[in-house]
Amino acid sequence: MNAPTQPAHVTPQYPQREAPAALIEALSQRFGTQLSTAMAVRELHGRDESAFTTVPPPSAVVFAESTNDVQDAVKLCAEHKFPVIPYGVGSSLEGHLLAVQGGISLDLTRMNKVLSVNAEDLTVTVQPGVTRKQLNDDIKSTSLFFPIDPGADASIGGMTATRASGTNAVRYGTMRENVLALEVVTASGEVIRTGTRARKSSAGYDLTRLFVGSEGTLGVVTEITLRIYPLPEAVSAAICSFPSIAEAVNTVISTIQIGVPIARVELIDANSVRAVNRHSKLTLREEPMLLMEFHGSPASVKEQAEMVQEIARDNGGADFEWADTPEDRTRLWTARHNAYFAAVQSRPGCRCITTDTCVPISRLADALLDSVREADESGIPYFLVGHVGDGNFHMGYLIDPDDDAERARAEQLNHQVVTRALQLGGTCTGEHGVGLHKMDFLVEEAGGGAINMMRTIKRALDPDNIMNPGKVFS
Template sequence: MNAPTHALDLLPPRTAPAELLAALQAHFGDRFSAARAMRELHGRDESPYEVPPPDAVVFCDSTEDVAFAVAQCARFKVPVIPYGAGSSLEGHLLAVEGGVSLDLSRMNRVVAVQAEDLTVTVQPGVLRSQLNREIKDQGLFFPIDPGADASLGGMTATRASGTNAVRYGTMRENVLALTVVTARGEIVHTGTRAKKSSAGYDLTRLMVGSEGTLGVITEITLKLHPLPESVAAAICFFPDVGAAVNTTIALIQLGVPIARCELLDANAVRAVNHHDHLGLREAPMLLMEFHGSPAGVQEQAATVQELALEHGGESFQWATTPEERTKLWTARHHAYFSALQMKPGCRAITTDTCVPISRLAEAVTVAADEAQASGLPFFIVGHVGDGNFHIAYLIDPALPAEAETAERLNQAVVHRAIAMQGTCTGEHGIGLHKQGFLIEETGEGAVALMRAVKQALDPDHILNPGKIFRR
């Protein structure tokens, strides 16, 4: 068996007592499992950490189920860990102190579509793609697209963004209201369907991005957007990543309302070529999408094409049919898993940072040069329209030296982003991996305030403990 990629200094587990497990089994019936295979399934994500699985898994069908499970765990001060689609990259769903995994994937109903108000209310297990399929016939769509087909509950909990953020914002801007189960098992509602409010503390924004540490989200009201009248996508290749990013900087500074602007370095293009049989030129590439009226889309595209040529862009290619666009964006979404297949048996140590747009070319170029010099296989993708990029180092989990090299490179990328007045994570969240960076970015005083909020709302530290900061 391979040695763990990353070791954690774990606190002693708070093992679920037999009385608690019996109460959960009596309530949930066949939706309760203490089988090892099920526990292990819920004890892993896409992070490099290997920790013991939770003591049990319960599958919730309703807010009341969640409230019951949390209240029972609160009686015994046993942790509860919300589980959505399992796509976390930073260890968010790992049971680092033991406890019970709350699987919310069966809470997958679109509760209500208020088309005239451009809002929708969903349960947390609804997947991003599912929501867009269900509202497409009403001429609407939900734009937040983190790449993975994540659950909307998980996207809310981690304040996700993704490919459309440059035009449509992140989950922070698109969540209006929540239903949340507190650490005592109480059901509370935050926000309304109104577009704005000045009523008291903004509890909705407090919960968005809290990574399951302040409450369990069981219902979400989201903003929707009209489907654009016209959509066009284009790709363009560049001599290096710096030229591609400088093109992006120029179009953002000119105010071009581009909907998506994605960077793939040559390694990422090579991986998606192999996985999706695309035959793209293996060079740094921008994948762009334009939304609006036919005339507006044409104007945007002409401006971007001119800017790309000024920065050495070549082979500007259009994808105008839905099938062509879907093929390109599907390949982009496959980039992570495509790259893993380039080194069989590997694990990825990833980081995502976000910097002021004027510093992005420097941040990406230096990160690429450092990774190339290390000898580790790597790839870079980025939502470069909003200053966010991801770099992943592919390591052999049986070789600790590779993990150490990847972590050293990762630290350099993050330190540089913070020095540029950027952030250690544009969208992955803190989880387990970036707790030290959070202190570096915000300062001890700000983290102390976060700890005080956590202590007030969850004094027994049962809600996804060990994430964002240690006790």
């Protein structure tokens, strides 16, 4: 694999498109106080959790409150051939939200209604600004839940756009498997619907899957119909510490290969545990750790847990701690979800360069152990977390943003991690998406023919290149 054409997190250089005064005036007349050109608001919508720092903010922000608002905003931008960048809660990690060619940020957070719950069919339809926690709060009285949990309280629209997954993916799949239908505003301002509430269809092209994971480059998602699931009768969570990452990973591989239907299995390295202890005031053993969860009947949960405990013991696992009450489980998973922020706070003033990959489960140890060895040798503080039950893991390198040498070393580490994953039959990103950071890697993974086909689709659906331009491929 060739080295990227430029270091990641050096923002790709595109001509900046200036917002026509006529467009800003038209948006002002249509949206009134729903339009903001205040610098503070624009700057908020011009950054995410990525390490990119030099992109100018969008020219204005439109706060959409309905599909009609989205449609009108897109139509006005289309008339002036000016970019539109959908915005959820700003938690993306790969520069998805940045106005690299200028643009109007289309904030969808006010479109936050759960539109319908069809408990008998195990489906729910929501607007894009609904967050995953809000959705589960709204449907908990039905004894159903939405399992996709990427960690951050992301919006369902953003999760759809990036084809998110998370801690439950090993059992419940990703957004790809759990989005049944969409309403989308296209680049011309037309409203289309894809899919139905039926569990399967052989009717025509699968447009739903085309938009899931398209990162806002083909249209703006305004409604999402999702699969939901019965709350399990019994839930049990456990943590187990290991002498090394190798033993922890071997436990996971054995668990998956013998078919234990584990619901969640997260790997947290010693660096992450140390940071989490300080951040969340816990006393976890500061060694590589697996955090696991089992769903099912009381008897099946007990059987699953005993099987995994035996596998872990054979691999040197120790200090099993069980969390059977909702409060104890919440405490453990909250600590896991805070691992990113705990790590960042462990080095004040740092920026975090993150990467994630996904490999076949049989190659997980190869991918992880070499990545950890390289990170240790670099001298750069780092942390590792992973949804390892499906072969997905995340590396975060904590750099001094003013130290060019550190940034370069971190980018080289990122390059080595992704290169290794591709060589092992994996993907350059299992969860974060491509955004700006992994465009070169996508070419390596998919090949020139597939990239040209993607470009053909992009040109056909967005001939003026106004839908979040400069992302996924240049």
